[in-house]
Amino acid sequence: MPYVNIRITKEGATSEQKARLIAGVTELLKDILGKNPQTTFVIIDEVDTDNWGIGGETVTVRRQKR
Amino acid sequence: MPYVNIRITKEGATSEQKARLIAGVTELLKDILGKNPQTTFVIIDEVDTDNWGIGGETVTVRRQKR
Amino acid sequence: MPYVNIRITKEGATSEQKARLIAGVTELLKDILGKNPQTTFVIIDEVDTDNWGIGGETVTVRRQKR
Amino acid sequence: MPYVNIRITKEGATSEQKARLIAGVTELLKDILGKNPQTTFVIIDEVDTDNWGIGGETVTVRRQKR
Amino acid sequence: MPYVNIRITKEGATSEQKARLIAGVTELLKDILGKNPQTTFVIIDEVDTDNWGIGGETVTVRRQKR
Amino acid sequence: MPYVNIRITKEGATSEQKARLIAGVTELLKDILGKNPQTTFVIIDEVDTDNWGIGGETVTVRRQKR
Numbered sequence: 001m002p003y004v005n006i007r008i009t010k011e012g013a014t015s016e017q018k019a020r021l022i023a024g025v026t027e028l029l030k031d032i033l034g035k036n037p038q039t040t041f042v043i044i045d046e047v048d049t050d051n052w053g054i055g056g057e058t059v060t061v062r063r064q065k066r
Numbered sequence: 067m068p069y070v071n072i073r074i075t076k077e078g079a080t081s082e083q084k085a086r087l088i089a090g091v092t093e094l095l096k097d098i099l100g101k102n103p104q105t106t107f108v109i110i111d112e113v114d115t116d117n118w119g120i121g122g123e124t125v126t127v128r129r130q131k132r
Numbered sequence: 133m134p135y136v137n138i139r140i141t142k143e144g145a146t147s148e149q150k151a152r153l154i155a156g157v158t159e160l161l162k163d164i165l166g167k168n169p170q171t172t173f174v175i176i177d178e179v180d181t182d183n184w185g186i187g188g189e190t191v192t193v194r195r196q197k198r
Numbered sequence: 199m200p201y202v203n204i205r206i207t208k209e210g211a212t213s214e215q216k217a218r219l220i221a222g223v224t225e226l227l228k229d230i231l232g233k234n235p236q237t238t239f240v241i242i243d244e245v246d247t248d249n250w251g252i253g254g255e256t257v258t259v260r261r262q263k264r
Numbered sequence: 265m266p267y268v269n270i271r272i273t274k275e276g277a278t279s280e281q282k283a284r285l286i287a288g289v290t291e292l293l294k295d296i297l298g299k300n301p302q303t304t305f306v307i308i309d310e311v312d313t314d315n316w317g318i319g320g321e322t323v324t325v326r327r328q329k330r
Numbered sequence: 331m332p333y334v335n336i337r338i339t340k341e342g343a344t345s346e347q348k349a350r351l352i353a354g355v356t357e358l359l360k361d362i363l364g365k366n367p368q369t370t371f372v373i374i375d376e377v378d379t380d381n382w383g384i385g386g387e388t389v390t391v392r393r394q395k396r
Contacts, residue, residue, distance in 0.1 A: 047241055
């Protein structure tokens with residue numbers, strides 16, 4: 001009965017991409033650890049780029065520099 | 067000083083229901099473990115059904131099948 | 133299908149107390165929001181008092197002051 | 199490669215304040231633990247006051263009482 | 265720069281299985297969302313069966329019933 | 331009433347370093363956002379290097395390569 005939380009920046013992931021991610025992670029847990037998909041939760045959080053920092057600066061600023 | 071995080075799908079929980087949940091969990095922690103309500107945090111996250119997976123599929127898809 | 137994470141300091145909660153907490157929170161979610169207990173997860177994290185801070189100091193230090 | 203998650207109530211923190219928080223926490227981790235800023239993540243979650251409880255009541259209610 | 269947290273019950277996952285899980289999830293994020301593996305974190309938490317509840321009871325109790 | 335969760339690899343952070351981190355983050359939240367230290371929680375999780383992945387491999391493996 002695994003719980004998986006995936007946090008990514010909110011930059012346009014589609015419903016279809018999120019569905020594929022959920023299916024893929026659930027399958028990995030079944031294949032590698034024998035976990036039952038019916039009690040596997042996968043929750044995706046999409047985080048505003050102003051609220052995600054790496055290297056001491058926000059992703060918003062980082063994207064502008066590139 | 068407990069910290070409680072409740073994650074549910076975003077499907078119309080009202081402010082009143084959320085308030086009752088917060089009151090109830092805080093009381094449980096006081097009754098069972100003697101925790102001080104004044105330093106008990108309860109945070110509710112409401113997650114889009116596209117972003118919550120169970121059984122390898124999103125709750126959005128699961129709801130449509132029923 | 134709620135996910136609940138309860139974080140408390142590691143100060144001797146018994147298996148029986150943790151079981152009561154799990155039962156109580158699961159019941160609250162059923163009573164208030166109609167959530168199915170069979171897909172309700174409750175995970176308790178017990179955190180070392182050296183690793184929990186409040187008021188800018190660790191709980192270890194705070195306990196010694198009392 | 200630390201991961202830091204800061205959860206605050208959604209009450210008007212500006213992009214500039216969030217950027218300062220990210221910079222400050224990243225610097226602390228470098229200064230105190232020698233952590234590399236390039237692999238330090240800081241994620242800020244802003245939570246609706248209806249969804250944050252303390253003392254058994256929501257922050258929304260608490261703010262009204264003051 | 266995704267952050268993934270996988271929580272499973274502590275029931276003997278090996279280092280090799282955990283390494284495969286980390287590799288697999290990182291690859292999924294690259295394949296589906298184009299995320300850079302060098303800034304993809306995957307953290308696995310192994311939780312004591314006394315501390316994980318489902319269906320209102322601990323996994324410890326649930327395992328004994330089977 | 332902020333909640334901060336800092337996750338680092340378990341590689342020997344001392345109680346004194348953790349106390350400084352807690353004090354520093356609490357002060358930042360007071361200085362930048364005016365948050366009350368008495369209701370600021372900081373929780374540090376120290377994660378086994380086998381359980382932390384970056385770049386698709388565990389930190390254990392990564393440390394060996396260097």
